[in-house]
Amino acid sequence: MTQTAAPPPPNRARAWSRGVLMGPVSFIAAALVMVGSALWLPKGPAGIDNLVWPIVLFPLLWTAMFLYSCLDVRLGRAWLVALGLALSHGALIANSMMSTPA
Amino acid sequence: MIRLPQRETRTLLAVHGWSAVLLGLLLYAVIVTGVASVFTDEIADWSSPLPSQADTAWPQGIGSAIQHAAQTVDPQFHEDMIAFRQAGGRMQAFFHKHDTDPAGKPIERGVVTVIDPQSRQIIERREGTDEEIGEMNLPNALAHFIVDLHVRLHLPNPWGLLLTGILGLAMMLAAVTGFVIHRHLFKELFTLRRHKDRMLSTRDAHVIAGTWNLPFAFILAFTGSFFSFASSFGIPAMAMAAFGGDRDKVIEVLIGNPAANDPTPAPPPALDRALDDARQRAGSDPWYILSEHWGRADALQTVVMLPASGTLRNRTFLYDAAGRFMQEKPLLGSVPSSGAAVYSLMGPLHFGNFAGVLSKAAWFALGFAGAYVTFTGLLLWTTRREDQPAWRYLGRSVTGLGYGLPLALIMAAYGYFPVVRLGGDVHVMMMTAFLAGLLGALLLANLLRQLADSRRILLSLTALALIGLPWLRWIGTGVSWIDAAHGGLNAVFAIDLGLSIAGLLCLRAVRRPSPAMKRLPSAQASPAT
Numbered sequence: 001m002t003q004t005a006a007p008p009p010p011n012r013a014r015a016w017s018r019g020v021l022m023g024p025v026s027f028i029a030a031a032l033v034m035v036g037s038a039l040w041l042p043k044g045p046a047g048i049d050n051l052v053w054p055i056v057l058f059p060l061l062w063t064a065m066f067l068y069s070c071l072d073v074r075l076g077r078a079w080l081v082a083l084g085l086a087l088s089h090g091a092l093i094a095n096s097m098m099s100t101p102a
Numbered sequence: 103m104i105r106l107p108q109r110e111t112r113t114l115l116a117v118h119g120w121s122a123v124l125l126g127l128l129l130y131a132v133i134v135t136g137v138a139s140v141f142t143d144e145i146a147d148w149s150s151p152l153p154s155q156a157d158t159a160w161p162q163g164i165g166s167a168i169q170h171a172a173q174t175v176d177p178q179f180h181e182d183m184i185a186f187r188q189a190g191g192r193m194q195a196f197f198h199k200h201d202t203d204p205a206g207k208p209i210e211r212g213v214v215t216v217i218d219p220q221s222r223q224i225i226e227r228r229e230g231t232d233e234e235i236g237e238m239n240l241p242n243a244l245a246h247f248i249v250d251l252h253v254r255l256h257l258p259n260p261w262g263l264l265l266t267g268i269l270g271l272a273m274m275l276a277a278v279t280g281f282v283i284h285r286h287l288f289k290e291l292f293t294l295r296r297h298k299d300r301m302l303s304t305r306d307a308h309v310i311a312g313t314w315n316l317p318f319a320f321i322l323a324f325t326g327s328f329f330s331f332a333s334s335f336g337i338p339a340m341a342m343a344a345f346g347g348d349r350d351k352v353i354e355v356l357i358g359n360p361a362a363n364d365p366t367p368a369p370p371p372a373l374d375r376a377l378d379d380a381r382q383r384a385g386s387d388p389w390y391i392l393s394e395h396w397g398r399a400d401a402l403q404t405v406v407m408l409p410a411s412g413t414l415r416n417r418t419f420l421y422d423a424a425g426r427f428m429q430e431k432p433l434l435g436s437v438p439s440s441g442a443a444v445y446s447l448m449g450p451l452h453f454g455n456f457a458g459v460l461s462k463a464a465w466f467a468l469g470f471a472g473a474y475v476t477f478t479g480l481l482l483w484t485t486r487r488e489d490q491p492a493w494r495y496l497g498r499s500v501t502g503l504g505y506g507l508p509l510a511l512i513m514a515a516y517g518y519f520p521v522v523r524l525g526g527d528v529h530v531m532m533m534t535a536f537l538a539g540l541l542g543a544l545l546l547a548n549l550l551r552q553l554a555d556s557r558r559i560l561l562s563l564t565a566l567a568l569i570g571l572p573w574l575r576w577i578g579t580g581v582s583w584i585d586a587a588h589g590g591l592n593a594v595f596a597i598d599l600g601l602s603i604a605g606l607l608c609l610r611a612v613r614r615p616s617p618a619m620k621r622l623p624s625a626q627a628s629p630a631t
Contacts (some may be wrong), residue, residue, distance in 0.1 A: 001315060020155070027181060035339045035342075036343070038343065039343065039344060045286070045435075045438070046434070046436060046437050046439035046441065048434055048435040048439060048441045048442065048539070049439055049440055049441035051340055051344075051355065052356070052441030053444070054336075054439055055331070055336035056448070059271055059274055059323070059328060059331070063278055064277060067275075068273065070113060073109075074561070089540055093343045096343055097346060098136065
């Protein structure tokens with residue numbers, strides 16, 4: 001009788017971590033990238049490309065981030081990518097808001 | 103066929119199923135109302151016809167009629183004017199000034215004059231804020247009810263838009279993961295097994311409709327979530343980050359109209375001259391005309407034209423106060439750009455209004471297939487898990503909502519026409535009738551032991567409601583088919599006929615049991631026996 005190796009027990013903390021990354025973190029990161037990229041994308045001849053493209057592409061951006069967070073075998077790397085994108089664009093936004101008079 | 107390792111395939115399969123089920127019921131509501139919304143103009147024409155249908159809401163000389171209407175409006179509202187077509191071909195001109203509500207939110211306040219394009223007479227007049235004026239719009243109320251349900255599920259802004267935006271994202275996720283996990287994509291496009299197990303046939307029909315529908319589902323989800331997020335979240339966030347919170351400034355940059363500030367009084371803008379020129383340039387009818395700084399030397403007229411035959415995009419022309427052509431501009435920005443080009447495609451791709459009734463019919467059919475895929479997907483999912491009580495309850499809700507929502511939408515029309523005839527609060531009546539239909543259907547599906555019985559009863563009620571609606575429309579509007587023939591009211595004929603045929607098809611469906619429900623325990627012999 002052959003014995004097959006039992007699958008490793010599911011790690012609940014890891015599953016929760018991936019769930020949080022796929023759900024709220026991906027959404028917030030995609031939103032920050034959308035808004036922040038308006039500050040570094042080229043404005044184009046009409047001066048609007050940096051505003052329009054991020055808004056148009058937001059659904060695709062979120063889908064890409066969600067699927068990446070879901071599929072990357074290395075959970076730590078997925079967190080790093082999402083947080084890196086979120087923090088870098090968050091910093092850009094904060095800098096812009098502080099330097100723009102209300 | 104897309105090859106993926108087993109783990110990834112399993113994960114994507116789980117994402118596909120859960121994203122579809124978690125938001126599936128709400129998504130189904132958005133898709134069904136979206137299917138109806140494709141014909142929102144026709145529904146408005148059908149529900150509130152004028153005695154005769156003009157060839158166009160923009161006949162020669164309509165600009166003079168709007169100028170004449172302006173004389174009846176308090177000059178304080180002469181800041182801006184926007185005119186566009188409404189139900190039955192009525193021309194609505196909204197003279198307004200820009201204001202803020204007590205919370206500081208920008209609003210428009212003014213007077214709407216509704217003009218009969220044939221007689222050029224003012225037939226209706228409403229005064230208030232843009233929101234109040236919208237609520238008083240009885241002729242378009244039924245069409246607006248359906249569109250509001252589709253756009254924001256009748257929830258207050260921005261929450262409704264955010265929710266439908268998230269639903270759009272879920273639909274996009276289901277489309278993308280569906281594309282990846284269907285290992286035999288091309289084979290499944292043509293596989294419909296005649297199997298003894300009718301669940302398999304239903305599963306095949308679901309897969310065929312879903313597979314053919316994947317590109318369309320993706321386009322609708324993508325453009326739909328764009329529209330939901332852009333106004334509720336995208337533009338305010340951009341304003342906050344890049345314009346110090348100045349939302350008007352973002353709009354100003356996006357619209358890209360030339361700046362002007364010359365308050366010298368001048369004659370009213372030459373609307374007819376601008377409209378005539380725009381018609382010649384575009385070869386189509388106007389969509390709307392916006393006249394800024396009415397009665398000033400720096401008056402600017404923006405005429406946005408519907409796409410000409412065989413084209414996808416609207417065209418936008420600018421005119422000065424005297425109606426002289428200034429420039430053609432993109433929908434966004436003052437000069438052509440990639441951002442304006444991609445934005446101008448979003449509307450036609452979502453609304454399917456780029457080739458008249460033909461493209462609308464195609465969008466209707468594809469949307470209907472999308473609703474079918476969602477509904478059968480939910481039925482299949484819940485049926486497979488019928489031994490678990492939680493899924494069994496969800497299965498009942500799926501049946502109640504699946505068959506009850508079309509019935510509830512028809513019930514909203516049953517709330518509308520009595521108000522047209524007898525008066526009353528049209529919004530309360532429509533919502534009451536809609537909720538009565540929906541909650542009644544959910545209650546029925548949860549109370550009856552056999553789901554097949556719920557389906558049969560709901561389909562029968564839907565059939566009766568559909569067949570009776572043209573008669574109620576007749577009584578409500580007072581427009582008989584003879585009147586419609588005399589007045590050239592094509593929408594009245596087409597929709598009355600469509601409703602009657604749909605009713606007969608429902609009656610036919612009553613006689614053919616649903617394969618999926620044959621497997622449900624509640625659809626089998628009573629457990630008591």
